[in-house]
Amino acid sequence: MSETRNIIELKNIVVNYDGEPVLKGINLDIRDKEFVTLLGPSGCGKTTTLRIIGGFAEPDEGDIFFDGQRINDLPAYKRQVNTVFQRYALFPNLNVYDNIAFGLRINNVPKEEIPGRVSTALDFVDLAGYQKRKVHQLSGGQQQRVAIARAVINYPRVLLLDEPLGALDLKLRKEMQIELKKMQQQLNITFVYVTHDQEEALTMSDTVIVMDKGTIQQIGSPQDIYNEPKNAFVARFIGESNIVHGVMLADRLVSFMGREYECVDGGFEPNEPVDVVVRPEDIKIRQKNEGIMTGVVETVTFKGVHYEMIVNVSGVKWMIHSTKAAEVDAVIGMEITPEDIHIMKKSEYSEVKEVPFAENGGETEFEEV
Amino acid sequence: MKKYESFPVSPVEKKRRRKRERQAALITSPYLLWMIIFTLIPMIFVVYYAFTDATGAFTINNVKGLLGLEKETQNVIQSGTFIRLDFVKIFWRSMWYGAVATVVCLLIAYPVAYFVSQMRENRQQIIITLVMLPMWMNFILRTYALMKMLEDTGIINTAFTKLGLPVIHMINTPFAVILGMVYNFLPYMVLPIYSVMSKMDYSLIEAAQDLGCNRMRVFTKVILPLSMGGVVSGITMVFVPSVSTFYISQKLGGGTNEMIGDVIERTFLTETNYNVGAAISLVLMILIFICMAVMNRFSEDESQGGSIIV
Ligand SMILES: Nc1ncnc2c1ncn2[C@@H]1O[C@H](COP(=O)(O)OP(=O)(O)OP(=O)(O)O)[C@@H](O)[C@H]1O
Numbered sequence: 001m002s003e004t005r006n007i008i009e010l011k012n013i014v015v016n017y018d019g020e021p022v023l024k025g026i027n028l029d030i031r032d033k034e035f036v037t038l039l040g041p042s043g044c045g046k047t048t049t050l051r052i053i054g055g056f057a058e059p060d061e062g063d064i065f066f067d068g069q070r071i072n073d074l075p076a077y078k079r080q081v082n083t084v085f086q087r088y089a090l091f092p093n094l095n096v097y098d099n100i101a102f103g104l105r106i107n108n109v110p111k112e113e114i115p116g117r118v119s120t121a122l123d124f125v126d127l128a129g130y131q132k133r134k135v136h137q138l139s140g141g142q143q144q145r146v147a148i149a150r151a152v153i154n155y156p157r158v159l160l161l162d163e164p165l166g167a168l169d170l171k172l173r174k175e176m177q178i179e180l181k182k183m184q185q186q187l188n189i190t191f192v193y194v195t196h197d198q199e200e201a202l203t204m205s206d207t208v209i210v211m212d213k214g215t216i217q218q219i220g221s222p223q224d225i226y227n228e229p230k231n232a233f234v235a236r237f238i239g240e241s242n243i244v245h246g247v248m249l250a251d252r253l254v255s256f257m258g259r260e261y262e263c264v265d266g267g268f269e270p271n272e273p274v275d276v277v278v279r280p281e282d283i284k285i286r287q288k289n290e291g292i293m294t295g296v297v298e299t300v301t302f303k304g305v306h307y308e309m310i311v312n313v314s315g316v317k318w319m320i321h322s323t324k325a326a327e328v329d330a331v332i333g334m335e336i337t338p339e340d341i342h343i344m345k346k347s348e349y350s351e352v353k354e355v356p357f358a359e360n361g362g363e364t365e366f367e368e369v
Numbered sequence: 370m371k372k373y374e375s376f377p378v379s380p381v382e383k384k385r386r387r388k389r390e391r392q393a394a395l396i397t398s399p400y401l402l403w404m405i406i407f408t409l410i411p412m413i414f415v416v417y418y419a420f421t422d423a424t425g426a427f428t429i430n431n432v433k434g435l436l437g438l439e440k441e442t443q444n445v446i447q448s449g450t451f452i453r454l455d456f457v458k459i460f461w462r463s464m465w466y467g468a469v470a471t472v473v474c475l476l477i478a479y480p481v482a483y484f485v486s487q488m489r490e491n492r493q494q495i496i497i498t499l500v501m502l503p504m505w506m507n508f509i510l511r512t513y514a515l516m517k518m519l520e521d522t523g524i525i526n527t528a529f530t531k532l533g534l535p536v537i538h539m540i541n542t543p544f545a546v547i548l549g550m551v552y553n554f555l556p557y558m559v560l561p562i563y564s565v566m567s568k569m570d571y572s573l574i575e576a577a578q579d580l581g582c583n584r585m586r587v588f589t590k591v592i593l594p595l596s597m598g599g600v601v602s603g604i605t606m607v608f609v610p611s612v613s614t615f616y617i618s619q620k621l622g623g624g625t626n627e628m629i630g631d632v633i634e635r636t637f638l639t640e641t642n643y644n645v646g647a648a649i650s651l652v653l654m655i656l657i658f659i660c661m662a663v664m665n666r667f668s669e670d671e672s673q674g675g676s677i678i679v
């Protein structure tokens with residue numbers, strides 16, 4: 001079981017619909033037995049990428065490799081891939097049992113093997129006893145689970161899942177996340193999972209691929225993606241973040257909010273404009289004159305696990321997550337360790353491109369996800 | 370038809386349903402009235418005439434005579450022309466012609482409907498309009514035109530002669546009658562099948578491919594079963610008028626390929642024997658009903674609604 005072998009490789013995949021670019025040169029390696037998640041906002045091309053892998057869409061440019069073999073011209077039914085479709089696509093004329101057994105029958109699995117495998121699959125999706133139900137007698141979430149069972153029962157090499165938990169309530173969703181992850185490990189196959197829920201992506205995946213506007217923004221482990229976002233888009237899309245304009249003075253020395261701060265990043269040009277990211281939970285509340293910044297608390301909101309505070313630091317609003325609440329209108333100090341100041345290159349997603357702090361006052365982003 | 374399992378229903382829901390039913394009854398009442406006046410009452414008349422003789426006394430001899438059970442047909446059918454008619458044979462011929470015409474229509478219409486449904490939206494519109502175009506032309510005119518074309522001196526045979534081919538005798542043959550039926554009723558087969566096909570969820574086809582179906586399997590496992598509703602509707606809409614037609618068989622079949630519709634027409638209009646005419650109609654109706662019921666039974670498991678009766 002070599003972990004480094006790629007089962008799927010996408011090379012410079014370009015897809016246009018009606019002259020509109022939908023995928024703009026996707027390069028992607030998926031390792032065998034890996035849990036990979038495509039994460040991105042609606043319309044960014046996640047489903048299209050999945051359809052390219054499944055064989056339901058043809059790229060205008062680029063190549064797809066499966067196990068090292070180019071499969072551009074291999075029809076969908078010959079690919080060792082099964083799909084859980086975004087809109088379920090269950091056969092309305094068949095009951096639950098026949099839907100799930102469909103693939104087994106097509107692939108000539110011995111008759112006596114089928115009932116056992118179907119009931120295992122039904123148990124897995126928690127729908128034991130629903131064999132005889134017609135599809136239209138199921139709720140949206142139940143249909144979704146039948147779709148999952150229908151795909152996994154075939155033991156594909158790669159399972160493509162297009163927002164398979166979208167219709168489920170939070171509790172069932174969390175349960176199914178754990179179940180799916182467990183199943184991926186048990187079946188020991190590759191999962192390519194699509195979601196626009198960043199939390200889901202972070203909890204389940206070995207590798208997260210963040211996409212936007214038909215381009216891959218970042219590929220990395222959940223930790224990498226969260227802690228080392230490559231640009232402002234990734235930082236905003238994954239979790240919440242404070243992003244301000246800064247200038248890299250030297251390695252490990254950045255200037256923002258009119259002051260110089262120590263940080264741990266390097267490798268930038270001298271005086272290169274950058275985006276500075278600080279996660280709200282990395283800011284510690286201190287006494288008035290302690291810490292690296294001082295600000296006035298504007299709002300305090302209880303969020304369950306923590307309080308969310310908006311703090312005005314000389315005109316720039318910073319978000320802080322803390323288990324301890326400060327008083328509204330209190331003047332507080334804010335401590336941020338150098339490790340928690342993350343520097344990103346400027347990108348098309350930067351709010352401020354070149355303007356130095358003094359003229360503009362900087363920008364802070366609060367992204368509710 | 371969809372069959373729901375009976376879920377427990379709350380009293381509020383029951384009330385709401387009753388209200389909905391009342392509203393539905395109100396809205397459908399004009400149609401109901403229409404049905405009573407123009408369908409139910411005439412049916413009662415048909416049944417009444419079928420089971421009475423000329424004096425109005427009850428008898429089952431009309432029906433028995435038709436089915437060949439009553440040897441003494443003379444008692445039943447007073448008029449001399451009917452005595453030699455073998456009703457059973459004519460019934461069979463009608464059923465047979467109707468069935469052949471229906472099958473031919475199905476064989477033509479199904480691929481047409483399928484390929485049209487795969488086309489671009491605006492092309493679909495054009496082709497479906499072309500399919501419906503003949504229906505805007507009067508039925509009698511169409512049949513008459515076909516008759517003229519098929520004649521030994523008609524346009525087709527004239528063309529054959531010009532090309533040095535022998536004249537093919539077509540008019541007044543079973544071929545001509547069935548051709549007439551296919552020509553007249555084909556749109557009624559194409560439209561319901563096309564309607565089902567064009568509404569089919571394309572992702573189901575992808576799902577089938579995903580699960581290992583090649584083109585052939587996609588067709589047999591998904592497209593065919595899901596289009597059964599349209600097929601059943603189409604069969605009904607072609608078979609019923611084909612079996613009971615009289616104009617087509619008169620114009621294209623001459624006297625030799627008489628169908629049951631011709632006999633009914635003659636019995637009522639020429640012979641003015643309402644009792645026998647009603648009996649023939651009744652038997653025909655029951656036969657058609659049996660055919661449809663059998664077909665619906667066979668397609669019930671597969672179809673997704675869209676069937677017309679039962
Ligand atoms: N068949 C098609 N014809 C034309 N445009 C299409 C087609 N399919 C997708 N698109 C366009 O391609 C873009 C990407 O679509 P895609 O379905 O891949 O998005 P997605 O990331 O899966 O979004 P979502 O999270 O909403 O499912 C969208 O802008 C969409 O409008």
Ligand SMILES: [Mg+2]
Binds near residue numbers: 048162
């Ligand atoms: Mg999608």
